[in-house]
Amino acid sequence: MKLSIRTKLLSFIPIMIVVVLLITGISYSFAKGEIEEQIEERLAGQAGETAGNMERELAEHQRIGETLAEIIGEEGTELAEADYAALQERLVQLNEATFGIGVWFEPFAYEEDTEYFGPYSYEDGEAVVYTDEYSTAEYDYPSHDWYTAGVDAGGASWTTPYYDEALDTVLVTTSIPFYGPGDTLAGVISADMDAAQIQQMAENLEVGENGWAFLMDETGTFLAHRDAATLAEDPVLEGISGNFETNGTTLASFADGDAVVSYNTLDQNGWTLGLVLPEAEVYAGVNALLRNVAIIAGILVLLTAAAMFVLAGRITKPIRALNEEVKHVADGDLTRHIQVHTKDETGELTESFNTMVTSLRELVGSVRQSVHTSADAVSQLSAVSEETMASSEEISRAIQDVADGATNAAGSAEQSSQRTSELSDQLTALAAITASLNKQAREVEETNKAGSEQTSQLQGKAEQTDGMIGRVEDVVQELSERMGEISSIVGTIASISEQTNLLALNASIEAARAGEHGRGFAVVADEVRKLAEETSRATGHIRSSMEEIQEKTSTASSEMANARKLSTEQYEITEKTVTSFDEIASRNEQMNLLVAQMNEGINSITKNKEEVVSSIENIAAVVEESAAASEEVSASAEEQLNALRTIAYSAEDLQSSSEHLKKQIERFRS
Structure with missing residues (x-):
């Protein structure tokens, strides 16, 4: 098929369109990758910073229990019940995150004739309330998980959230064992946090405009979630939690759309703090960039196409004229002459x-x-x-x-x-x-x-x-x-x-x-x-x-x-x-x-x-x-x-x- 020079020149227009689209796609891909990397770095940084802040609060909460364990280990049997009440009141008021503190002696370890001795103080509004109602055989605190976890760990141990019927509250307990003379086990200190407070801590985190945070313990149980009603389970996060490492970033599909999840593991207790940011928010800048680039590319293609039309006409017009004159000369007409209008x-x-x-x-x-x-x-x-x-x-x-x-x-x-x-x-x-x-x-x-x-x-x-x-x-x-x-x-x-x-x-x-x-x-x-x-x-x-x-x-x-x-x-x-x-x-x-x-x-x-x-x-x-x-x-x-x-x-x-x-x-x- 014979193609004219004009057609050949104009055939570059679809090639140029493909190139522009390719450049636009590559630019969008690069921009998307850069923004994804920036978002991931920002989320990872925010998650790391938030995890650090939370670890400090948890460490302060745990330190109160550890301090009390040291005191009780040395003077526990010498303190009266009133002394315990006063001491616990002061310690509860030292940290806003601490809901309650209890001292739980091993059976007959406080006094030979007292099987259960477990003084406990907790916040009730602005006041700190002392109670000994847990010091009963019916409650039998040595059989509870939080107690046995502290004993088995030999150090600080955090429990999963559990419901306390007496307080009608979901608690998370830090258990610290204390020892008497000869390093014999004397009992366990419990420092409790209200799960609602932990939920509030997560809700107070600002993750972009529409993001949210979650907190998960090492067993996969949620401690904080955007929806308190589904605190017990979240199929999406539970499905990806098995792949969680110490920290990192991954993608997840929720009912309201895909999102980027950045998570950090707290060294204090193995909990996982995660930040969730919707992809729509992540790529909002990229989509705006894509629209702008598409508009600019369209204008560029139109201008270039128009310029190529004009240029093709200017190039092919003298060539066509020259071709016609060459045909006349080929037929033997040597009287032909062409006016020169360009210097190219x-x-x-x-x-x-x-x-x-x-x-x-x-x-x-x-x-x-x-x-x-x-x-x-x-x-x-x-x-x-x-x-x-x-x-x-x-x-x-x-x-x-x-x-x-x-x-x-x-x-x-x-x-x-x-x-x-x-x-x-x-x-x-x-x-x-x-x-x-x-x-x-x-x-x-x-x-x-x-x-x-x-x-x-x-x-x-x-x-x-x-x-x-x-x-x-x-x-x-x-x-x-x-x-x-x-x-x-x-x-x-x-x-x-x-x-x-x-x-x-x-x-x-x-x-x-x-x-x-x-x-x-x-x-x-x-x-x-x-x-x-x-x-x-x-x-x-x-x-x-x-x-x-x-x-x-x-x-x-x-x-x-x-x-x-x-x-x-x-x-x-x-x-x-x-x-x-x-x-x-x-x-x-x-x-x-x-x-x-x-x-x-x-x-x-x-x-x-x-x-x-x-x-x-x-x-x-x-x-x-x-x-x-x-x-x-x-x-x-x-x-x-x-x-x-x-x-x-x-x-x-x-x-x-x-x-x-x-x-x-x-x-x-x-």
């Missing part, structure tokens, strides 16, 4: 085309003039050849007559010795024959002179033809040189295209180095590179056309060489013809001399008949020699006639070649 490569190409047409017009004019001159010369040569050939035929016939006459004279001379009586009549007849022979000899001389002159003219015409052919060869050579100059110009254009291609490639590399700021320039550089490649291909087509023209010029030069060869052969044949005429003239002079001698003999015989016989014998010998010479002259004349026929044939061939060249030249209108 197209303008230079147009100027080169005008120069080429002018050179061709001058060349064709010179060749046409040479062809006309050569045709006239060939016509004259043909006419002269025909006339010379006719004259040579007459000369040949005359020489043959001379030979026949000489033969007859020899026979008469032989009979004269026997017919002396008839000598007078025979001498009279011989005088007449001699007069006729003398006349014919003069005619032969005149004809030979005319033939020699015409042959000289033919030789001159052959020299003129050779000169004309030489001039035609010079013109063809000049045309070949002009074609070489045009090929050089086309090579320069191809070199400029290659340099433009290299510059565009360098610009693309520099644009790539410039990063985001160079992307638009990279697209333009890529378009310039592709235009340079199209220009290179176009110069290749022009170069191919020039090579075809040079091929034709070489063919014309070869034909001129053949014509020159024929002209040289014609000139050589003409020289041989001149030589033949010179030989004929020499033989004719000999024959004239013989005729003169014959006349002298006849006159002498007439005056002295007694010497007739002797003279006749001499005449017979001379006549025999004359006959032999006449035969030689006849043979030379025949050779001259054959040479003239060859010249005539060559002249006809040259005339045919001239007519063919004339028809070829007449195709061009100048």
Whole structure:
């Protein structure tokens, strides 16, 4: 399928759209990745900071229990119940997160007659309430999980949330064992936190605009959640909690949409603090960026497409005009001329085309003039050849007559010795024959002179033809040189295209180095590179056309060489013809001399008949020699006639070649 340059240029528009969309997608992907990384880092930082704050609060809460464990371990059995109440009240008020504190002695460890002793104080509004209702066998605190956890751990231990019926509160307890003399277990200190307070701590955390926090213990039980009603379970978080490490970030799908979850594990008790931020909020900036980039890309595509339409029109319009003019020139119209309106490569190409047409017009004019001159010369040569050939035929016939006459004279001379009586009549007849022979000899001389002159003219015409052919060869050579100059110009254009291609490639590399700021320039550089490649291909087509023209010029030069060869052969044949005429003239002079001698003999015989016989014998010998010479002259004349026929044939061939060249030249209108 044939595609125009305009179509090829405009075909870059969908490519540009794809590139813009690709760049937009890559930019969006990079921006999304950067924002995701920033959000994750921000969430991780916030989670780490919040976890640190929470750990400090939990550590303060745990430290109260540990402090009380140290005090009770040293003085526990010496303190009265009132002392415990006062001490616990002060400790509860030290930390807002602490809901209650209890001292739980091992059975019979406080007093030998007291099995259960567990003083406990807790907050009730602004007041701290002391109670000993847990010091009963029914409650049996040593059997509770929080107690056994502290005993088993040998240090601080945190429980999962549990419901306390007496307080009607969900608690989280820190259990710390204390020891008496000999490091024997004396009991457990419990420092309780209200689960509602822990929930409040999570709710007070600000996670973006719509985010929320959760707190999960090491068993997967929620201590804090955005929905207090679902505190017991959350299928989504429970499903991903198994993959939780010490800290990190992951994705989760909730009922209200996907979200980014960043979590940290508290070193204090193994709890997991998590921050949840909806993806809609995470990618709000990215989506806004995508809209802006899409709008800018759309505007850029429209502007670039419009610019390419205009540019394609400006590029292809002069090329189409040049193409139309080239078609006219190809049809032989050398009167064409294009106005140059630009100073770019197209303008230079147009100027080169005008120069080429002018050179061709001058060349064709010179060749046409040479062809006309050569045709006239060939016509004259043909006419002269025909006339010379006719004259040579007459000369040949005359020489043959001379030979026949000489033969007859020899026979008469032989009979004269026997017919002396008839000598007078025979001498009279011989005088007449001699007069006729003398006349014919003069005619032969005149004809030979005319033939020699015409042959000289033919030789001159052959020299003129050779000169004309030489001039035609010079013109063809000049045309070949002009074609070489045009090929050089086309090579320069191809070199400029290659340099433009290299510059565009360098610009693309520099644009790539410039990063985001160079992307638009990279697209333009890529378009310039592709235009340079199209220009290179176009110069290749022009170069191919020039090579075809040079091929034709070489063919014309070869034909001129053949014509020159024929002209040289014609000139050589003409020289041989001149030589033949010179030989004929020499033989004719000999024959004239013989005729003169014959006349002298006849006159002498007439005056002295007694010497007739002797003279006749001499005449017979001379006549025999004359006959032999006449035969030689006849043979030379025949050779001259054959040479003239060859010249005539060559002249006809040259005339045919001239007519063919004339028809070829007449195709061009100048």
